[in-house]
Amino acid sequence: MVITQVSGTLRDDVRDLTRRWRDEGRFVPRCDSWVRSFDLAFSKELADRGLIGMTWPTEFGGAARTNVERLEVTEELLRAGAPVAAHWIADRQIGPAILRHGSRALQQEILPGIASADYLFCLGMSEPEAGSDLASVRTFATRVDGGWTIKGRKIWTSGAHRATHAYVLARTERCEKKHKGLSEFVVDMDSPGIEVSPIVDMSGEHHFNEVLFDNVFVPSHRLIGTEGNGWRQVVEQLSFERGGPERVLSTYPLLVEILASPELGLSREELGRIVARLAVLRRLCRLVAQELDRGCAPMQEAATLKLLGNTFERDVIELARSALSARDRGLGSSFAQALLASPGFSIRGGAADVLLSIIAKQEAQP
Ligand SMILES: Cc1cc2nc3c(=O)[nH]c(=O)nc-3n(C[C@H](O)[C@H](O)[C@H](O)COP(=O)(O)OP(=O)(O)OC[C@H]3O[C@@H](n4cnc5c(N)ncnc54)[C@H](O)[C@@H]3O)c2cc1C
Incomplete structure (x- = not known):
């Protein structure tokens, strides 16, 4: 195994748990499990052990742990190729976003439900004409009595067909500058007017969807943070989204297989190089977690981690091509x-x- 630094019982507990579930045949380790391997019972077991929302205050169902401790847990889950897709998005970024910007009422309503794995979130950011250029979203939220109605179309929405709630980035005002007039909402997926259509990817799997919002009513208190401040808030959320070990370890189960292969056709240099790169990337993950623990939103570090981590994930595949x-x-x-x-x-x-641009802009700063 490549990851061997054990820092305490938390990591050991997760290892024991995943080993038990795997040995009982309750899951088969797989690559990209955080998007493609869904098992609500597994997420519930993690929740029962206080491992979802673990950095949040106990009053909201959390365990008041650090992000560095959370990293130990997420690394072990990914390393095992465990079925974590049910809770991943809510635990990683929606909970933290609500914790930073949501009203107390919203925190009380939503966070305990995420921590208990009762509330599963999908992420309604991308649209047909707004992906990299996220500020171009056209989905519109109009003020009505008691709340808002949302109209628009989201695409590539992972897990929308199983989610109980959606995070939705919508325009609440038409401004000259597109980064202004955006707001964030929490929407119940069983609200009238929501239609989820599957998109099957090239592997034949259904994990993402197109989601239509046809005048969907959202009560006032489901606004996250301040109306019109959505861009600043979502940029912060992207550092949670990009800065975790899932941007490095999507192909880790394959790496384990390469190393376990009886006819390993790799040189010591090739092995040394890939393991050393993994060690560096794990350090970067730790740096991001430490920054989150300091209350920062490490945008540039998270972008760097994702850029380098994705290259590593793909290079593991190339290594497997020659090793297996x-x-x-x-x-x-x-x-x-x-x-x-x-x-x-x-x-x-x-x-x-786009990540390269973010990193380059940082370098350009005095
Ligand atoms: C597996 C998967 C799961 C996803 N899950 C979700 C989800 O749950 N929720 C969600 O909201 N979205 C999700 N997405 C969407 C994802 O965030 C977008 O696909 C991504 O932001 C890119 O947007 P786009 O597809 O519109 O590509 P475009 O924005 O059209 O970009 C296409 C290409 O053009 C180039 N490009 C574009 N803009 C620039 C620029 N400014 N500078 C340099 N080059 C540029 C890049 O090479 C880019 O790859 C998912 C995508 C995938 C692949």
Whole structure:
């Protein structure tokens, strides 16, 4: 195994849990499990152990742990290829966004439900004409008596067909500057006017969707933070989205398979290089977690981590191409899972070119 630094019982507990579930045949380790492996019972077990929303205050169902401790947990879950998709988005970014910007009423209403794995979130950011250029969203929220009605179309919405709630970035005012007049909402997925249509990806799997909002009513208190401040808030949220170990470890189960291969056709240099890169990336993950613990939103560090992490994930696939036999690279193998998921690695959560711009702009600052 590549990750061997054990820092205490938290990591051991997660290892024991995933080993038990795997040995009982309750899941099969797989690549990209944080998007593609959904098992509500597993998420509930994590919730029962206080491992969802673990950095949040106890009054909201959290365990008041640090982000560095959370990193130990998320690393172990990804490393095991465990079925974590049910709670991943809510735990990673919606909870923290509500904790930072939501009203106390919204925090009380939503956070305990996420921590208990009763509330599952999907992420309604991208639209047909707004991906990299997220500020171009056209979905519009109009003020009505007691709240808002949302009208628009979101796309590539992972897990929308199973989510109980959606995070929605919408325009609440038409401004000359497109970064102004945006707001964030929490929407019940069973609200009248929501239509979810599946999009099957090239691996034949259904994880993302198109979601139509046709005058969907959202009560006033479901606004996250301040009306019109959505851009500043969502940019902060992107550092939670980009700065975690899932941007490095999507192909880790394949790496384990490479190293376990009896006919390992790799040189010591090749092995040393990939393991050293992993060590550096883990340090970056830790740096981001430490910054989050200091209350910062490390945008540039998270962009750097995602850019380098996605390259690592793809290079593991290339390594497998030369290290594994053709039989071990067949349909249904970890290699096939990783290869078919890989076009999305450097697109989801921010395309590589866009991340390069973010990093370059930081370098340009005095
Ligand atoms: C597996 C997967 C899951 C996803 N899940 C979700 C989800 O749950 N919720 C959600 O809201 N979205 C989700 N997305 C959408 C994702 O965030 C967008 O695909 C991404 O932001 C890119 O937007 P786009 O597809 O519109 O591509 P575009 O914005 O059209 O970009 C296409 C390409 O053009 C280039 N480009 C664009 N703009 C620039 C620029 N400014 N500078 C340099 N080059 C540029 C880049 O090379 C980019 O790859 C998911 C995507 C994938 C692949």
